[in-house]
Amino acid sequence: MGLSTRHLLGIKDLNRNDIELIFSTADTFKDVINRPIKKVPSLRDVTIANVFFENSTRTRLSFELAERRLSADTLNFAASSSSVSKGETLIDTVNNILAMKVDMVVMRHPYAGAGIFLSKHVKAQIVNAGDGAHEHPTQALLDAFSIREKLGDVAGKKVVIVGDILHSRVALSNILCLKQLGAEVMVCGPTTLIPKYIGSLGVKVEHDLKKALNWCDVANMLRIQLERQDIKYFPSLREYTMLYGLNKQILDNLDKEILVMHPGPINRGVEITSDVADSKQSIILDQVENGVAVRMAVLYLLAGQS
Amino acid sequence: MQNLTLLDGPKFQITIQRLCRQLIENHNDFSNAILIGIQPRGIYLARRVAEELRLILNKPILQGDLDITFYRDDFRRREGPLVPNQTKIDFIIEGKNVIMMDDVLWTGRTIRAAMDAMLAFGRPAKVELLTLVDRRYSRHIPVTADYTGIEVDSIASQKVVVSWKETDGEDKIVLLSELSEPEFTEFKN
Numbered sequence: 320m321g322l323s324t325r326h327l328l329g330i331k332d333l334n335r336n337d338i339e340l341i342f343s344t345a346d347t348f349k350d351v352i353n354r355p356i357k358k359v360p361s362l363r364d365v366t367i368a369n370v371f372f373e374n375s376t377r378t379r380l381s382f383e384l385a386e387r388r389l390s391a392d393t394l395n396f397a398a399s400s401s402s403v404s405k406g407e408t409l410i411d412t413v414n415n416i417l418a419m420k421v422d423m424v425v426m427r428h429p430y431a432g433a434g435i436f437l438s439k440h441v442k443a444q445i446v447n448a449g450d451g452a453h454e455h456p457t458q459a460l461l462d463a464f465s466i467r468e469k470l471g472d473v474a475g476k477k478v479v480i481v482g483d484i485l486h487s488r489v490a491l492s493n494i495l496c497l498k499q500l501g502a503e504v505m506v507c508g509p510t511t512l513i514p515k516y517i518g519s520l521g522v523k524v525e526h527d528l529k530k531a532l533n534w535c536d537v538a539n540m541l542r543i544q545l546e547r548q549d550i551k552y553f554p555s556l557r558e559y560t561m562l563y564g565l566n567k568q569i570l571d572n573l574d575k576e577i578l579v580m581h582p583g584p585i586n587r588g589v590e591i592t593s594d595v596a597d598s599k600q601s602i603i604l605d606q607v608e609n610g611v612a613v614r615m616a617v618l619y620l621l622a623g624q625s
Numbered sequence: 626m627q628n629l630t631l632l633d634g635p636k637f638q639i640t641i642q643r644l645c646r647q648l649i650e651n652h653n654d655f656s657n658a659i660l661i662g663i664q665p666r667g668i669y670l671a672r673r674v675a676e677e678l679r680l681i682l683n684k685p686i687l688q689g690d691l692d693i694t695f696y697r698d699d700f701r702r703r704e705g706p707l708v709p710n711q712t713k714i715d716f717i718i719e720g721k722n723v724i725m726m727d728d729v730l731w732t733g734r735t736i737r738a739a740m741d742a743m744l745a746f747g748r749p750a751k752v753e754l755l756t757l758v759d760r761r762y763s764r765h766i767p768v769t770a771d772y773t774g775i776e777v778d779s780i781a782s783q784k785v786v787v788s789w790k791e792t793d794g795e796d797k798i799v800l801l802s803e804l805s806e807p808e809f810t811e812f813k814n
Contacts, residue, residue: 321705340708347692347709356745359695389695619695623706 322620326445328434329454330495338499342464344616345609352388352611362391365622367423368416371448372398372409375427377583377607378448378458382425385614391622394421409433410440417443423622426450444621452486458582459492461613463500465606466537469578474501479531481507481563482541482590485514485552489582490541494520507531508563511552528563532573539580540565540590556589566592570600578602627802631758631785632775637796640774644755645677647772648724657750658722659687663739664694664710667727669789670757674726689714691725696738712742719747724772728787730756733768758785758798 322340324332333341351359367386371379379395386393396416407415413424425446426434431453438445449455467473478497484490484506497504498521505523506513513524525531532538543559553559565579579591579601587593596603632640652658655678662671668690675688694709725739736754743749757774763781777785777800784801788794 344709347694347711350712351695351745354745355747358745360741361695361700364701620706623701623703 321624325621325624326434326438326447327456327617327621328438328445328447330456330459330492330499331454333456333496333499335499338460338463338496341460341613341616341620342467344620345464345612348388348615348619349609349612351615352608358388358390360390361619362386362389362622365389365423366392366394366419366421367425367618368394368396368413368421368443369448370396370398370413370416370424370426372426372428372433373449375448377610378427378455381607381610382446382448382457382614382618385611385618388611388615389618389622391618394419409437413437413441413443417441423618444624446617446621449488451488452491453488454492454495455488455582456492456496457610457614457617458489459496460617461606461610462489462493462539462580462582463496463502464613465580465602465609466497466502466578467500468605468609469602470536473497475503476537477503477505477535478537478539479505479507479525479535480539480541481528481531481565483512483543483552484508484517484541485512486544487541489539493539494522498522505531505534509553509559528565529569532565532569532577535577537578537580538565539582541582542584542586543589560589564588564590564592565595567594567598570595570598576600580606583607629800629802631777631798631800633795633797637798640757641673641677644757644772644774645674645681648674648678648755649681651753652722652724654682654684655686657720658724659689659716659718661689661691661714661718661723661725661739661743663725663727663735664690664692664712666729666787667725669791670728670755670787671726672791673789674755687716689716691739691742693735693738693742696741698734698738714746717747718743718749720750722751722753723749724753724755726755728756729758729760729785730754730768730770730773731760731763731785732765734765736768737766757787760785 322337423444425448427448428450431451433450434445434447463473480490494504505525507525581603660671660675662668671688675686678686690713692710692712694707753771755772756770759770759773759776760779761776786799788797790796
């Protein structure tokens, strides 16, 4: 019994059994990373290249740690300090890495579909660590895993994703993953940052943050991705914060306790205030810890298929 | 498919009791000894032995479950990935006398993996191995049990299956053979 796919390119390639298998395997790895010796020898004969064409701290570190915890050999590649800046193509870059006998490629790329393109041209297994505004599957898996850990189950839970839905790969992967697991999903943000036909994914749309928070069990606050915005989508950050920023006062005025999530990095004081980020309702650091366990599970299950 | 019952009924329980007496001979009141069952089938042996020891010594015995999935040496040599079981060791093994248990000792590779897996929880003072069935002359690596229920001579195509009252409805050890006709004739001769 294994995953139904050879690569992890997006949540849309996973069925519910795949996601549940990843979660049950991640449960075991979470136990492993809390032991005195946080390492297992499973992937000792596997070499993994982390190929990042875009800046990343959390995801890259999390993958790197997951690989080391599994005893894999790792190769780190950052586009800014590589031959890509000299004009080398993506396939040439990756083929050169593969010539060094690499089994798996974890790739982040600014263009949507880069992982899919690569999977059709190289033999190695590809793990998508984020491709443009398309998908970020491991982030969605760790988010759903964190909800399951805190609330017992994802099915039937109400999750609102707040903020820049238009540019967010986290939002799309989260919607697909949560819907697959039977959660109700709502997106909330300014009209300019909500894609026109997002309702076709089976999600509710709300533009009033307070209404959305009163409806939900979990609020996933997305970062405003100024680096992806080619035009102005709202008048000012200050206005955005006033309308869509989550602060302690709003949380305290709710008649229930909700979970607060954030995929990071946080713009403190923009989409979420420090007192919320550091409150007991926030599970942001749990997400980071779970990220290592979930990525270990993904790498382990994929490596077992080759 | 041929089934040969090696042990069942009262003799099965007598064998368990004998193993418990042998353990008591070496570990007295179990003040510094713990039992660890190897997942998936060794845990039932460990639980049964722990219960039997509790009745004899009139005190609870520390017993844990150890999963060896991530320590196996056949990962990526199989059809698909192995799905792990749960490890449940909620006590310190540092400086303890550990008795590892598995239902069947065959190639020894499981025990090798279990030794690796166990060291993630500390450095025991001593490690012993108890097995209900020892398939003799089948080792791939030099591993010997300190305590053995029964010994059986078998060939690679045969399988030893241990059933437990708790999970399978009865205590039984069966040798399964899938012998083709010519092979079977040759075997008889």
